[in-house]
Amino acid sequence: MSAHRPAAIRPLADVLVNQIAAGEVVERPASVLKEVLENALDAGARAIDVQLEQGGVRRIRVADDGCGIARDDLALALERHATSKIATLEDLEQVGTMGFRGEALAAIAAVARLTLTSRAEGSAHAWRIDGTDRSLAPAALNQGTVVDVADLFYSTPARRKFLKSEATEYAHCDEVFRRIALARPDIGLQLAHNGRVVHRLPAGDPLRRVAALMGDDFLQHARNLDADAGPLRLAGVAALPAYSRTSRDAQYLFVNGRFVRDKLLTHAVRQAYADILHGSRHPAYVLFLELDPAGVDVNVHPAKIEVRFREARAVHQFVFHALTRSLAASGAGIGVTGDNANAAAVAAEADPGGSTAPARAANPLRYANAAGHDAAPVQGRLAMEAASRSYYDFAASARPAESPSSPADASGFRPTAFAPSAGRGAATAAEAPMPPIEAASAPLGYAIAQLHGIYILAQNAAGLVLVDMHAAHERILYEKLKTVLDGQPAVQRLLIPAVLSISAKDMAAAEECAEVLARMGFEVAPVGPAELAVRSVPALLASAPIGELLRKLLEELREFPASEVVTARRNELLATMACHGAVRAHRSLTIPEMNALLRDMEATERADQCNHGRPTWTQLTMGELDRFFMRGQ
Template identity: 75%
Template structure:
């Protein structure tokens, strides 16, 4: 039988290095965070061979006193916490006191530092006594030959370019979190980033690109103890990977499933397919409300009130993205690939959309309500076919009414879209402010698919089916929002679940009831479902509830039911929207444009595709080489 014995300090540090020092980027992260905690106002990073050969970080922070240099290289030695209360309210980037000891165990590490008020600097290397050195105030940490004494670990490192890419991403995280600090990154003698202290928007533009900032909206939300700020990209700037997603909690970059889920749900209605949004978001809350001591690399966190945090982030981002660019189309001067570019300085929607043109004579789009179905008193009906027929009827009524308004009050307008009139064209009705509406006025129809309109900025092209689909979808959601209608099951559904699902069902009883589910235990590992939301009555109950419970286990504020409901509503809206080759009159087209201006998320259809684009006069002039 093997004997129990103490591990040597070197082996303990090397084991810790396996958790903390995964690659050169991990070393850079720990040293940069120490520099930030030291109050540095300028940090300079030099890398060689992707950081494998050398990582040198110099800062102008408070420095380390001569008598504390040796302690800095020991495990569990730190100046950042002293009591349990400090640990529960961590306000610094580092606090474990393991990083430098772990790094020194697998690389040649030297520290040169000069504390405030000291006559000169001191330098120390692992296993040696401090020696006098020359340095202005601050600290220089020099790490060379990573894994020189553990060659097996070194074999797992990737190519120089790959390791540098990881270091560059780590540098970006710190630079985004602290725009008030000047930073510089050089690789193999070549300066890659030189970032002076700057406002947050300027730092984001420097690292993410002006293109991101032009296609992003500024997020600002405050709920007392919670505050969210930053930038979230419009769907036009979506990407194939998650490489442009940065989320910070109290200045610390994190990869948190709860926060990622909240943002993803905020984009659920407007992002196409498997695309991913880009964002730089900063969440601030009381340090006591978040536990950062749950991961060796401090990359994950745990929230005390996870449901409240999830819902706050979800609604803040969703509300920001809900503003439609259609409501301010004429203000968009920069060309966008699919017509929904918006700068970060865009003002929030006022909540009122001026009415003008032909739509002033038209009522809002008629959507069947509970009064149309006295038997069920709920909308939409559980029968999906009945719902589709109702939507198609509503769509026809909408355009029939528009046509009626044209016949009664617009006799001087052309009978067919695009028809050229003889004589002067009547001036369209202006808005209450005396200005033309953002999407302008319709000129005609192209191949029965697109609407051509003129606004103050130039030419607007609208996909009429996609735009009408979004309008119907948003109106449907408005009609059924609130406490969902409940459908009791004639034969309750009984099915087996695991222990975790049973626990989730018991803990989430109130949440489930609020969604319209009546669920109870039928045995040690069985659940019985007696009622479900009426809108989802035709869905497979066992599959839906299992998915719901899995979401509840991972995310206290699940959106599964809302997502399922919205999928059905999106299908109904798609079937009810005006089809291609439907000839619309000018009043009908103008009515559609006005509704787009008044509809949230009108820039994309229910599948995330764009609904309109803007061609400015400057773009048209360049194309036809006017003035050249």
């Protein structure tokens, strides 16, 4: 067999070059729409109209009122690597425009029937150029540009076979439109599909644009974020875990106005949510990162959806800490700020002139976006709250101890344990007088009753507050355990050691991880082949069911015995301790105990969610109650 003789090297035809380029830039109709919309933004458009037919496969028409293209530049606009946006390497390294490669229109014209009509500023009339034969002709058009793309992939039938159904292709186009619309609320946009208008978005307030595209429910469960550190700034809206999703369909992250999918930023966001969101759920957010264009390389991918940061670690830490601070601030302890009022005004537009507007402004969790302020202890405690410290009283009868009372630990607070309430009967409002309700001093108000031993009912300035007492106490315990265990935890020695019957695997885990348990406040020692004596416990969990708690900890330690792994999973272990140490359902509490819990919620970070991401409280405003009972109708 004769050896294969290679063909002579020769340059490719321009048409083939453009079709190859189209394979990188034009993947589907949504790719075309993205490139054309970005060109419209770079042209300074203030209004953009998009019309699609058959999911964009049959037709994509984008009209803008931007600066337009001069007659002599129309032919160049369809050439590869021809652009008005960059001229030097320095321009490329600090690119501030959305598009800059100068090959999108050429690639699109190679695989579709493209017509470009434009009228530049000062021109007597518009000109139209045919993307196939490059013929020019006068046209009627106001200032701006119209890009009309028909029959996508007509010249490459093999690629057209890879397109999905009309509904799927339209969904991708709609997603591209949403990204552009979220990035530029200052521009009016309209999208129509098969003659039906789907989105009509006037230019205006960013929160109004977010509400229009993400829904009022997202905005009501989200917080505003605005943080900066030197050249870095992070702004936007991040949803609380109550609005978490089963997929990543509500995650929008922009870098200098450009939508990106960046692993570094996604990891930072995920880490910020790690302490309040269940692992199988996904957060929802619309975030904008701004930095010096020289600090980010957007020339990484032909579709410009990936970026590379020059100071990657600094960017990661900034995003992580900024978002963590915003999410850590409990809505239970935040009053209405300017940002809150702005979000409340957006929500109130759905109910103009209604009686609920003041209530919405007074409710920081459901209607307002609490800005990223740090939660602070509530000031100006009323005299009645002194009695509510029974919430911290250590019950000697609950656990035999060396001393009749529990000393405050190194952090200055007493072990969090509910005093036994057997024999007291149901708590009533007569136990303590109802003080004046001021939202600034007590956002969660004051307890009035307990429902089925599960929920606390409280009255605040906005209306009725419902609190899941186990979930709320779990979060309070968890945050305090994290703080205490950063130092030397206070422990409670038991007068009579608790002896547990455990399996051989648990015994092995207890012996191997004795030092880890000791750092957490547990002193344990084997007293038999299958018996473990517990001599001391963390003071915060002194009234917890020790047997149940320790068995659960040992079960987890069996899976991760290495000390470095245990250290990395410290928060998960503390969450387990908090869950088993929190007050259980069907426990009768007194009014002072319930009020003490409310005050601690107001002073605790992340108090809006338990350790599993479930909400700990909600608000029913007077307006909502009035509507339910049809008052004033």
